[in-house]
Amino acid sequence: MPADIRIVPCLTDNFGYLVHDPATGATASIDAPEAGPLIAALDKEGWKLTDILVTHHHGDHVGGIAALKAKYQCRVHAPHDANAKIADVDVRLQEGDFVRIGDLTVRVLETPGHTLDHISYVFEDDRALFAADTLFSIGCGRVFEGTYPMMWESLLKLRALPDDFRLYCGHEYTASNVKFALGIEPGNAALQARAKQVETLRAEGKPTIPVTLGEEKQANVFLRADVPSVADAVGLSGSPAADVFGELRERKNNG
Numbered sequence: 562m563p564a565d566i567r568i569v570p571c572l573t574d575n576f577g578y579l580v581h582d583p584a585t586g587a588t589a590s591i592d593a594p595e596a597g598p599l600i601a602a603l604d605k606e607g608w609k610l611t612d613i614l615v616t617h618h619h620g621d622h623v624g625g626i627a628a629l630k631a632k633y634q635c636r637v638h639a640p641h642d643a644n645a646k647i648a649d650v651d652v653r654l655q656e657g658d659f660v661r662i663g664d665l666t667v668r669v670l671e672t673p674g675h676t677l678d679h680i681s682y683v684f685e686d687d688r689a690l691f692a693a694d695t696l697f698s699i700g701c702g703r704v705f706e707g708t709y710p711m712m713w714e715s716l717l718k719l720r721a722l723p724d725d726f727r728l729y730c731g732h733e734y735t736a737s738n739v740k741f742a743l744g745i746e747p748g749n750a751a752l753q754a755r756a757k758q759v760e761t762l763r764a765e766g767k768p769t770i771p772v773t774l775g776e777e778k779q780a781n782v783f784l785r786a787d788v789p790s791v792a793d794a795v796g797l798s799g800s801p802a803a804d805v806f807g808e809l810r811e812r813k814n815n816g
C-alpha cells in the first residue's frame with residue numbers, strides 16, 4: 562500500500578513531514594522542527610505518531626522531539642552522536658541500515674558535509690527521498706562541519722538514485738536557489754522551466770516540494786559540478802568536480 566505523505570510547514574521555512582502507512586497505521590515524522598504544527602497535522606488526519614526519523618543534530622530539526630515523545634511515546638531514530646548529542650534517541654542508525662515504519666521499509670544513507678552526522682532516508686517502494694539539509698531543490702546545504710569533497714560525495718550518492726524518486730528537503734529555499742543558479746547557468750532550459758514553476762507555486766502560496774530527482778539532476782547546479790560548462794562558468798575548466806562544487810558553494814555563501 563502506498564504511503565500517505567503530508568508536508569507540514571514549521572518554524573520560518575522548515576518542512577516537517579509525516580509519512581503514514583495506511584495498512585498498519587504507523588506514522589513517522591521526518592525530523593521534528595516544531596511539535597505544535599506536527600501535532601495539529603496528526604490530529605487533523607487522526608494519526609498517532611509511532612516514529613521520528615532524525616536526519617541531523619541542528620536545533621531546527623530536533624527541537625520538537627521531546628514534546629512529541631512525551632505525547633506519543635514514539636521511537637526516535639537518529640544518527641550517531643560522535644560530534645553532537647541528540648537527546649531522547651532510542652535507535653542509532655548508520656549507512657545501509659533499514660527501518661520499518663509499519664509495512665514501509667526505509668533505507669538509511671549517510672550524507673555528511675552539512676554536519677558530520679547527517680543521514681538521509683529513502684522510502685524505496687514509495688520512491689521518496691528525505692534529504693533534509695544535504696540536498697535542497699536547486700540547492701544544497703551549507704557545509705558547516707564537513708569538507709567540500711565530503712559534501713560532493715554525499716550529493717553524488719543522492720544523484721545516483723533513480724530519476725523518478727521525489728525529493729523532500731528540509732527547507733523552502735527554492736526561489737533563492739533558483740536566482741543563484743540562473744546566475745551560473747542562465748541558458749539551462751530545465752532550470753528556466755523550474756524557475757517558472759517555482760514562481761507560480763510561490764505566488765499561490767504552495768510549497769515547491771516535492772520535485773523529481775530527474776528534474777533536479779538537470780536543473781540543480783550543485784548536482785552539476787562535474788559538467789564542463791558549469792566548471793567553465795566559474796572559471797575552473799578542467800578542475801576536479803569537488804573543487805567546482807566548493808567554488809559554487811562559496812559563491813552562494815557570499816551571494
Ligand SMILES: [Zn+2]
Pocket residue numbers: 617619622675694
Ligand atoms: Zn541543518
